[in-house]
Amino acid sequence: MKNQFIQSNQLNMEKILEKYKQARDFMRVHGNPDQWGDSYPPRELVERDIQEGNLYVGEQDGEIVSVFFYQTGDDPTYGKIYGGQWLNCSPYGVVHRIVSDGTVKGAASQCIQWAYEQCGNLKIDTHRDNLVMQKLLEKNGFTLCGNIFVEDGSERIAYQKK
Numbered sequence: 001m002k003n004q005f006i007q008s009n010q011l012n013m014e015k016i017l018e019k020y021k022q023a024r025d026f027m028r029v030h031g032n033p034d035q036w037g038d039s040y041p042p043r044e045l046v047e048r049d050i051q052e053g054n055l056y057v058g059e060q061d062g063e064i065v066s067v068f069f070y071q072t073g074d075d076p077t078y079g080k081i082y083g084g085q086w087l088n089c090s091p092y093g094v095v096h097r098i099v100s101d102g103t104v105k106g107a108a109s110q111c112i113q114w115a116y117e118q119c120g121n122l123k124i125d126t127h128r129d130n131l132v133m134q135k136l137l138e139k140n141g142f143t144l145c146g147n148i149f150v151e152d153g154s155e156r157i158a159y160q161k162k
Contacts, residue, residue: 004058010047013050020099024040027130032127032132035126058107060103063103066101068095070094075123077150078094086123086145088121092121095115095122108136121162124160128157140161143160
């Protein structure tokens with residue numbers, strides 16, 4: 001069964017924050033304790049994502065099973081890429097902060113597929129230690145393009161699908 005994706009609202013805030021906590025716990029157990037630490041994303045960022053209409057939830061049977069940020073347009077962190085190059089310079093969408101609670105098999109892939117269907121050219125990045133996400137991106141047809149640096153100066157592996 002496929003998830004239904006909708007823009008989130010403030011009414012979902014506590015459930016969304018719980019999904020992010022579950023994701024931090026999952027990453028810690030799977031060898032990636034540093035990417036999100038103990039508190040990322042902060043509540044204020046989630047609130048801003050909702051207010052700007054960029055936070056989506058995947059629902060199945062009325063329950064939130066996944067959460068992700070999706071937006072079209074230039075992402076400043078993707079302006080410079082090192083050790084490679086983007087597949088093209090065409091307009092693109094970005095996905096950030098994607099989580100799945102593990103109750104629906106393939107929920108994260110469904111999020112990525114939905115985002116790709118919106119724009120046909122998608123960029124995403126992940127932490128070097130996030131092997132689960134790297135495998136997910138490769139499974140979903142993304143190409144490793146190089147490395148980028150996010151706002152706090154830390155390095156991420158950059159992928160694109162066109």
